[in-house]
Amino acid sequence: MMFIRAYVFFLGVLATLFLGWAALTFIPGIQIKEVKPLPGLKPYTEQELRGRAIYIREGCVYCHSQQTRPDGFGVDQRRGWGRPSVPGDYVYDRPHLLGTMRTGPDLFNIGARQPSEDWHLIHLYNPRATSPGSIMPPYPWLFEEAEEAPEEFYRMQGKRVVPVPEQFRPEGKVVIATQEALDLVAYLLSLNHTYPVKAEKR
Amino acid sequence: MKSDHSIPGTEEAPELSYRILSDTSSSAPVIVFFTSAVVWLLVGTVFGLIASFKFNFPDWLGNIPALTFGRVRPAHLNSVIYGWASLGIAGLYVWLTARLCQTEVHWRRLLYISAILWNAGVLYGVVSILGGHSQGIEWLEFPKGAQTLIAMASVLLSLSILRTFYGRRVKHIYVSLWYILASVIWFPILYVIANLPFYSGVTQAAVNWWYAHNILTVWVTPAGLAAAYYFIPKVIGRPIHSYYLSLLGFWSFALFYNWNGIHHLIGGPLPTWLISVSIVASVLMFIPVITVAINHHLTMVGHFGKLRYSPTLRFVVFGAMCYTAVSFQGSIQALRSFNEITHFTHYTVGHAHLGLYAFFTMSIFGAIYYIMPRLTKWEWPYPVLIKFHFWLVALGITLYVISMTVGGFIQGLYMNDPSRPFMDSVQVTKPYLMARSIAGVVILIGHLFFIYLFYLMIKRKGVKRLTPPWYEKAEEYAR
Numbered sequence: 100m101m102f103i104r105a106y107v108f109f110l111g112v113l114a115t116l117f118l119g120w121a122a123l124t125f126i127p128g129i130q131i132k133e134v135k136p137l138p139g140l141k142p143y144t145e146q147e148l149r150g151r152a153i154y155i156r157e158g159c160v161y162c163h164s165q166q167t168r169p170d171g172f173g174v175d176q177r178r179g180w181g182r183p184s185v186p187g188d189y190v191y192d193r194p195h196l197l198g199t200m201r202t203g204p205d206l207f208n209i210g211a212r213q214p215s216e217d218w219h220l221i222h223l224y225n226p227r228a229t230s231p232g233s234i235m236p237p238y239p240w241l242f243e244e245a246e247e248a249p250e251e252f253y254r255m256q257g258k259r260v261v262p263v264p265e266q267f268r269p270e271g272k273v274v275i276a277t278q279e280a281l282d283l284v285a286y287l288l289s290l291n292h293t294y295p296v297k298a299e300k301r
Numbered sequence: 302m303k304s305d306h307s308i309p310g311t312e313e314a315p316e317l318s319y320r321i322l323s324d325t326s327s328s329a330p331v332i333v334f335f336t337s338a339v340v341w342l343l344v345g346t347v348f349g350l351i352a353s354f355k356f357n358f359p360d361w362l363g364n365i366p367a368l369t370f371g372r373v374r375p376a377h378l379n380s381v382i383y384g385w386a387s388l389g390i391a392g393l394y395v396w397l398t399a400r401l402c403q404t405e406v407h408w409r410r411l412l413y414i415s416a417i418l419w420n421a422g423v424l425y426g427v428v429s430i431l432g433g434h435s436q437g438i439e440w441l442e443f444p445k446g447a448q449t450l451i452a453m454a455s456v457l458l459s460l461s462i463l464r465t466f467y468g469r470r471v472k473h474i475y476v477s478l479w480y481i482l483a484s485v486i487w488f489p490i491l492y493v494i495a496n497l498p499f500y501s502g503v504t505q506a507a508v509n510w511w512y513a514h515n516i517l518t519v520w521v522t523p524a525g526l527a528a529a530y531y532f533i534p535k536v537i538g539r540p541i542h543s544y545y546l547s548l549l550g551f552w553s554f555a556l557f558y559n560w561n562g563i564h565h566l567i568g569g570p571l572p573t574w575l576i577s578v579s580i581v582a583s584v585l586m587f588i589p590v591i592t593v594a595i596n597h598h599l600t601m602v603g604h605f606g607k608l609r610y611s612p613t614l615r616f617v618v619f620g621a622m623c624y625t626a627v628s629f630q631g632s633i634q635a636l637r638s639f640n641e642i643t644h645f646t647h648y649t650v651g652h653a654h655l656g657l658y659a660f661f662t663m664s665i666f667g668a669i670y671y672i673m674p675r676l677t678k679w680e681w682p683y684p685v686l687i688k689f690h691f692w693l694v695a696l697g698i699t700l701y702v703i704s705m706t707v708g709g710f711i712q713g714l715y716m717n718d719p720s721r722p723f724m725d726s727v728q729v730t731k732p733y734l735m736a737r738s739i740a741g742v743v744i745l746i747g748h749l750f751f752i753y754l755f756y757l758m759i760k761r762k763g764v765k766r767l768t769p770p771w772y773e774k775a776e777e778y779a780r
């Protein structure tokens with residue numbers, strides 16, 4: 100009797116976990132697997148993937164989502180953050196970066212909303228330089244500081260001088276973007292999901 | 302023979318000797334687990350506090366890559382979940398299983414290996430995150446190597462506990478043991494499934510949040526409930542109110558809670574039916590929660606005065622009440638109309654700490670206050686410090702939860718008002734984020750008192766006391 104009770108108990112325990120797993124991940128997994136990449140969606144380039152790795156390394160996902168909500172649920176549509184995202188938008192995303200926090204704005208279409216490379220570079224160097232009152236962290240290690248010289252001088256060496264306003268950079272220095280900064284910005288600019296989807300069905 | 306309504310480990314003579322047997326054999330491994338848990342609590346608290354101050358002063362320590370918000374935050378989460386919470390749970394489970402089975406701990410060597418692997422895994426994982434080697438999936442940031450160590454450690458722990466259960470001397474399986482057994486079976490399976498490298502895109506998001514919520518279902522919550530079910534009746538000396546409510550509570554918990562995870566993605570790009578299923582399951586959670594709440598309340602009724610003389614009871618009852626609160630909050634938060642506002646905001650962070658701190662962490666504190674003197678044969682010195690500990694963390698977490706709940710709600714209202722620029726939703730949270738940091742400092746001070754006491758306990762230092770802390774009050778109460 101005791102033996103049977105323990106046996107039933109363990110089976111029941113396994114069954115509850117398994118049921119939840121099947122319902123929440125396995126069955127939807129099959130359904131979602133049928134999803135094809137949308138015609139307008141391009142795979143990431145190598146540079147964009149490097150930038151994506153930096154996005155992961157620096158934990159941007161803890162403050163920024165990459166999922167836009169439909170009309171009638173939140174105001175993403177009215178903020179112009181782009182049409183509601185659908186599973187087909189994410190087929191190349193590994194790991195996924197949907198995020199669940201909006202300390203900062205959604206970035207699903209940041210490439211369309213803010214196409215300026217310079218803006219992004221300045222913002223990453225010090226968010227307060229473009230957005231007064233921002234609480235986003237600065238990422239100075241994605242940049243180098245160098246002696247002040249005409250931009251020409253650095254451009255000749257293939258270096259990208261970032262037009263950081265004077266009060267936000269060390270005196271007598273200019274700010275130069277590293278390859279990592281350029282990669283990250285390339286990734287941000289690739290976040291452009293404005294191509295149309297047929298039925299906005301999820 | 303024990304009836305279904307008996308108090309765990311009732312005071313009959315043979316059971317007393319079993320109790321000595323189980324406490325003696327569990328002593329060393331449990332002290333190892335608790336000590337490492339407490340170290341991770343300190344580490345995790347410091348990371349949490351740094352992360353919090355980063356919101357107030359975003360340029361503070363702004364040029365140290367390892368200490369940027371996006372790395373410190375996951376370092377915080379992972380050290381409190383896989384360090385403090387998990388190792389604390391391990392200690393609780395080992396001690397409680399031996400007690401409830403009235404036997405010695407079997408396969409103790411596995412437990413020592415488990416503790417070593419577990420600590421190594423968390424250390425390796427946290428250092429990797431700070432060094433920029435996160436996998437980028439929330440709650441699963443640790444690199445594969447660290448995850449493998451933790452998976453092995455959890456299997457060893459489960460094996461030892463199941464072996465001890467197999468060697469039990471009791472017929473009756475007490476409620477706490479149901480939760481423990483379910484938990485040690487669920488957790489390793491869940492952890493391994495979630496770490497399989499098959500997923501991408503939206504499917505991965507589903508697996509991610511099924512996991513992240515389920516670790517609460519299968520690991521954190523059962524431990525808190527096992528503690529409540531054991532310590533409340535134990536300390537007040539009265540059986541749990543109803544066996545049948547316990548049964549209903551357990552099975553409805555197991556059935557519904559496993560289906561909750563996708564409520565983290567309401568409004569997201571997943572099949573609508575899937576999100577609806579999770580919302581329904583979240584609302585059904587009212588059943589196990591109300592069942593447990595009634596059961597514990599009816600056990601406590603008429604004995605609330607005893608909160609004054611038992612630190613264990615005070616912490617555990619605080620935790621149990623917060624379990625009810627956080628679960629109600631969770632069910633409501635899963636409703637679409639409410640979630641529309643609070644999702645994506647600090648409100649969720651308030652909810653997380655109401656659960657993981659006010660419920661779980663407080664319950665574990667209570668358990669440690671009970672268990673440690675029985676292992677080291679040394680009473681807690683300086684009972685007044687326990688009082689400081691309790692009031693500092695209780696007030697701190699209350700301020701924390703209120704500031705994040707109110708601040709997050711307003712943040713959500715602003716975010717959903719298209720006539721306001723997004724930046725307004727950032728600006729409006731600033732005073733609340735400052736209040737949270739202050740709460741964090743208060744909690745840290747509380748932890749320092751606790752850690753000092755804990756240190757004295759394992760060293761058997763401080764004044765030698767013959768009675769449990771606050772015992773004088775018990776005599777007063779009895780009069």
Ligand code: HEM
Nearest residue numbers: 346349350352353374378381649650653657658741744745
């Ligand atoms: C001094 C005490 C603590 C402070 C100051 C603190 C602070 C923080 C901060 C700043 C975050 C990040 C929130 C965000 O991203 O917006 C966080 C997240 C989190 N903390 Fe803590 N924390 C403390 C203690 C704890 C403890 C003891 C636990 C658990 C045992 C815990 C569990 C968590 C969890 C689960 C999250 C993730 C929340 C989410 O994803 O919504 N914290 N904490």
